[in-house]
Amino acid sequence: MAASASDELIRLYDLSKSFRLKGNTITALENINLSIHEGEIFGIIGMSGAGKSTLVRCINFLERPTAGGVIFDGQDLGTLSPAALRQVRRQMGMIFQQFNLLMQRTALQNVCFPLEIAGISGQEAKKRGLELLEIVGLSERANAYPAQLSGGQKQRVAIARALASDPKVLLCDEATSALDPETTDAILNLLKDLSKRMGLTVIVITHEMRVVEEICSRVAVIADHQIAEVGTVKEVFTQPKTEAARRLVYRVEGDPINFQQTEGTQLRITFEGGDAFEPILAELILETREPVNILHADTRTIDGCIYGQMVIQLPPRSDVYRVSEYLRGQGVAVEEVAAHV
Numbered sequence: 001m002a003a004s005a006s007d008e009l010i011r012l013y014d015l016s017k018s019f020r021l022k023g024n025t026i027t028a029l030e031n032i033n034l035s036i037h038e039g040e041i042f043g044i045i046g047m048s049g050a051g052k053s054t055l056v057r058c059i060n061f062l063e064r065p066t067a068g069g070v071i072f073d074g075q076d077l078g079t080l081s082p083a084a085l086r087q088v089r090r091q092m093g094m095i096f097q098q099f100n101l102l103m104q105r106t107a108l109q110n111v112c113f114p115l116e117i118a119g120i121s122g123q124e125a126k127k128r129g130l131e132l133l134e135i136v137g138l139s140e141r142a143n144a145y146p147a148q149l150s151g152g153q154k155q156r157v158a159i160a161r162a163l164a165s166d167p168k169v170l171l172c173d174e175a176t177s178a179l180d181p182e183t184t185d186a187i188l189n190l191l192k193d194l195s196k197r198m199g200l201t202v203i204v205i206t207h208e209m210r211v212v213e214e215i216c217s218r219v220a221v222i223a224d225h226q227i228a229e230v231g232t233v234k235e236v237f238t239q240p241k242t243e244a245a246r247r248l249v250y251r252v253e254g255d256p257i258n259f260q261q262t263e264g265t266q267l268r269i270t271f272e273g274g275d276a277f278e279p280i281l282a283e284l285i286l287e288t289r290e291p292v293n294i295l296h297a298d299t300r301t302i303d304g305c306i307y308g309q310m311v312i313q314l315p316p317r318s319d320v321y322r323v324s325e326y327l328r329g330q331g332v333a334v335e336e337v338a339a340h341v
């Protein structure tokens with residue numbers, strides 16, 4: 001669904017950021033233009049050093065852009081007084097890879113901290129803090145100290161704390177990068193749920209493609225400090241247009257496959273949104289009685305549909321025509337990439 005201009009929560013315009021370091025100028029971001037809509041989960045991906053963290057810190061003006069600016073909910077942050085900027089920042093929660101909890105305070109006290117700073121009374125802050133811990137599924141650990149919590153639990157506390165000021169957007173800087181895959185899934189589900197239930201806009205900075213696949217609706221690829229590509233996750237992950245996006249999405253440059261030395265015939269199968277490949281291959285083997293060997297697979301499941309490529313090998317003297325026709329009949333594109341007898 002196309003977003004209307006009124007859906008826009010954040011606009012970055014002509015934004016550049018450079019740092020001065022020992023007489024040298026280091027460019028972190030160059031001429032970034034980006035619009036983020038209310039209620040969406042937006043991913044920002046890029047190689048290390050591309051400028052992702054700087055971008056997120058410019059969004060909430062922890063870093064002031066060197067040129068261009070940020071419009072948040074209709075207000076140009078560069079024009080605000082320090083007090084007005086502090087007010088706006090309260091609408092932008094942030095979570096980090098290392099959680100950044102206060103170690104001498106319990107989970108509940110951590111969540112209450114921003115409420116107390118905002119002048120809310122102890123009793124009221126405690127009540128709200130407990131509600132927030134309930135929302136993130138951690139009520140029973142309210143009195144535990146961070147050292148007594150697992151990584152996933154610490155991140156839940158950090159999320160509850162970030163939600164305390166009732167923000168419009170949650171900025172997540174590599175928020176799941178220190179977590180194991182199972183805990184990552186649990187945190188991603190929580191973020192998805194919060195976005196859906198509270199209409200929260202979430203911006204996810206990550207180097208993990210699967211995080212973007214799992215929760216984001218749109219994604220921007222940053223390369224060499226600029227936006228290389230922006231689009232829906234489906235568009236960017238299935239048909240990356242730039243080399244930078246291809247490198248990230250496929251994790252390789254150019255054509256990743258070279259199995260010229262392998263015996264038999266190799267077929268490249270391209271999936272463009274059909275059902276999972278396991279049943280297709282199982283049926284293929286049953287139907288044609290050919291022993292198919294998977295040489296390479298780089299596929300992704302998005303919205304329950306499969307995209308990407310796979311190279312299969314058939315032994316010498318196989319009925320390649322029959323196998324190809326069977327696969328085409330299942331709606332996948334097939335192309336012979338090598339044949340050796």
Ligand SMILES: Nc1ncnc2c1ncn2[C@@H]1O[C@H](COP(=O)(O)OP(=O)(O)OP(=O)(O)O)[C@@H](O)[C@H]1O
Nearest residue numbers: 019021026027028047048049050051052053054055
């Ligand atoms: N405070 C700073 N002073 C000087 N240079 C900086 C500063 N912050 C970032 N940079 C530089 O800006 C560039 C972008 O850094 P940034 O941390 O935004 O990249 P990143 O994409 O988040 O990388 P990573 O994934 O490794 O965290 C890098 O060259 C970095 O060294």
